[in-house]
Each structure stands twice: as structure tokens, then as C-alpha cells.
């Protein structure tokens with residue numbers, strides 16, 4: 219469990235007791251390990267040593283300013299999908315020149331802002347977007363660096379909601395027309411064609427789909443060369459999976475090594491990656507308090523104070539996330555197979571189903587691997603304040619976001635009449 223370990227039957231985040239944090243800051247509570255985040259980013263970066271490269275953290279996975287700042291200090295780039303994300307990078311001390319801008323619906327205002335601060339590259343997802351970027355760049359008298367996000371039509375073998383590289387997905391430009399679109403891009407006066415980008419989905423646990431996509435990208439590089447279009451970088455996106463249960467995904471080093479082998483005959487091209495989940499998922503826990511246990515015939519519910527508004531992955535994708543007791547000391551309790559459910563008024567409000575646990579009301583549970591797509595997807599549904607976020611570094615714990623106050627819930631709302 220990485221930097222979360224039991225010591226004398228008590229769960230620790232690095233060197234800090236999770237029970238102590240839960241008591242001090244209340245629950246639900248997100249806890250992250252700084253050293254794990256650094257270790258994971260460095261695993262990508264170091265595996266790329268010897269080759270011109272940039273590891274752009276896909277910040278949608280966890281966009282807390284402290285997380286971004288830790289990575290910015292290591293030299294990370296960032297993959298963004300909105301102006302909000304761009305402003306966060308800047309607020310966290312990130313370098314705009316290391317930002318790649320993905321996303322299918324970039325507005326004129328977003329494009330203008332990205333040009334103004336000088337992002338590294340736009341990952342263009344459609345032909346109309348290409349024209350729009352050219353127009354905005356012309357108006358601002360700039361040249362926009364672009365890379366086309368190619369949809370290679372490869373099955374990522376992941377949950378359909380997080381697969382992005384197949385024909386029926388809204389993302390990227392179809393492989394069949396890519397060459398023609400590159401030709402058009404190179405004719406447009408205010409664009410500079412920089413690279414090829416490809417991201418086929420998230421939580422991939424096998425190398426094969428990545429390697430198939432890489433083959434298609436490299437075939438396109440060759441076709442472009444023949445047309446006299448010389449690109450400078452290849453961006454292989456993110457998507458590397460993590461272990462939630464018993465998956466055994468490749469490590470970042472294995473993944474990078476396999477891609478580097480593919481591109482060894484293209485030594486002049488800089489290599490970019492956009493990992494999100496692999497950097498932060500297992501850096502985080504969501505801690506929750508058991509309010510009640512409810513038993514009815516064969517149905518056993520552990521009713522906790524964290525809901526789908528705090529962590530939506532189980533409800534949205536039926537994701538399986540490990541749930542463990544924070545203290546194993548009280549486990550004299552009788553064991554039952556529980557559905558761990560939250561306070562939200564939806565039947566889909568669960569964190570885990572059919573989990574064998576020996577727990578009592580008042581105990582704390584931790585949902586593991588919650589560092590990615592946890593807080594970032596949280597909402598205020600049922601007027602529930604978003605939880606606090608804590609960053610642990612060795613034996614120190616920092617509040618990196620306060621729990622929302624009730625008054626935050628209606629900030630900006632106005633009475634009429």
C-alpha cells in the first residue's frame with residue numbers, strides 16, 4: 219500500500235497516524251502522500267533519461283495547488299483541458315511553456331489566454347478547432363504551436379466511459395484523415411505544426427493497446443516525412459493503470475521502456491507523456507467515519523459519512539476501490555459482508571459492495587487509491603461541503619484545502635424580489 223502502512227495495527231500515512239488526522243480535521247478527509255507523488259513522477263522522468271522528453275502531469279486527476287506545486291518544483295509539465303486548469307497551473311508556480319492543452323471544446327477565450335501565456339502546444343481534436351486556433355492566433359498576431367490528437371481506433375480494453383481512442387469516441391481526429399488534416403494545418407498561416415498526440419483511454423492495465431497506438435503514430439510520422447512535414451515531438455498521452463484490487467499494470471518504468479523501444483529509430487523526436495492516475499491514485503486515501511451499522515435479514519449496511527458527492531468513482535463506473543479499517547484494534551466486532559454506503563439520497567450512493575468487515579459504529583474506514591479522480595470529481599450534491607485535503611510529508615501534515623464551510627455552499631447565489 220505504498221506510503222500507507224499499518225504499524226501496531228494502526229494505519230499510517232507516511233509517519234502520521236490516520237486516526238489522529240481524522241480526529242483533528244474531521245471526516246470525510248482526503249489524505250495524500252507527498253513522497254509517493256514525487257516518486258511516481260520521477261519514475262516516468264528518470265525512465266526517459268537520455269532522451270529529450272517532458273512528463274506533463276494530467277492535472278484533471280488531482281488539481282490541488284499543492285499537488286501541482288510539488289510537481290512544478292520537480293520540473294513537470296502539465297496536461298490541461300480548460301482555462302481553469304491553466305489558471306491553476308499558473309497559480310501553483312507551473313511553467314506555461316511546459317503546458318499542453320487538450321480537450322474537444324476549447325473556446326476562443328481559452329485559446330486566446332493560452333496563446334497569451336505561451337503554452338507549449340495545443341493538442342487539436344477537430345478540424346474546426348484547427349481553424350479556430352489559426353484565427354485567434356492571427357488576431358493576436360501570434361503563431362500557435364499545434365499537435366493533432368489522433369484517434370487511432372485502438373481498443374484500450376478499459377471501462378467504456380474512460381476509453382477515448384475508438385472511432386465512436388468524441389476525442390481526436392480520425393486516423394484515416396490525419397494526413398490530410400496535417401497538410402491543411404501546415405498551410406495555415408498562424409499555426410506551427412509541432413507534433414502528434416494520442417491518448418486512448420484511462421486505467422489501461424496492458425501494454426498492447428499502447429504499443430498498437432504507437433505503431434499507428436509512427437506510421438503517420440513516416441507518411442508526414444514523405445509529404446515534407448517534419449514534426450518535433452510525439453505525445454503518447456496518459457492512461458497507465460494502477461492497482462485498485464488485483465490488477466498488475468506495467469510500472470511507469472516498464473511502460474516508458476516499451477514505448478522508448480518503439481521509437482528508437484526516431485531519436486530526433488522529443489517524447490511527451492501525460493500521466494495522471496499513475497502519479498496520484500495510490501498517493502491518496504479517503505477517510506470516512508461509520509455513523510451506523512444497519513442489519514436487515516441478509517443485508518448489512520455500513521453507513522458512513524462520505525458519499526458519492528465526495529468520491530463518485532464507484533457510483534459512476536462501478537469502480538472497485540479497496541476499503542480498509544483505519545484501526546485494526548477494535549476488530550473484536552462480528553464480521554459481516556457489508557455494503558458500505560453514504561449519506562446521499564441515491565441508491566447508487568455506495569463506496570463498496572459486498573465487503574467483509576469486522577467493524578463497529580464510530581470506527582474509521584479508509585478508501586484506498588483515492589488520490590486520482592477523487593476530490594477533483596467531488597460535488598456539493600445534497601448541500602454537502604467538500605472535504606478537507608491533507609498532504610503528509612514524513613511526520614508533518616499540512617492542510618492543503620480546508621473543509622468547505624456551509625456558507626461556501628451558497629456563495630454567489632442571490633435572492634430575487
Ligand SMILES: Cc1ncc(COP(=O)(O)O)c(C=O)c1O
Pocket residue numbers: 276279297320321382417419420421455456457458492493494495496
Ligand atoms: C488527453 C488526456 N491526457 C491524459 C489523461 C490522463 O489519463 P490517466 O489519468 O489515465 O493517466 C487523460 C484522461 O484520461 C486525457 O483525457
Ligand SMILES: N[C@@H](CCCC[NH3+])C(=O)O
Pocket residue numbers: 278380420421531590591
Ligand atoms: N474519471 C475517470 C478517468 C477519466 C480520465 C479522463 N479522461 C476515473 O475516475 O477513472
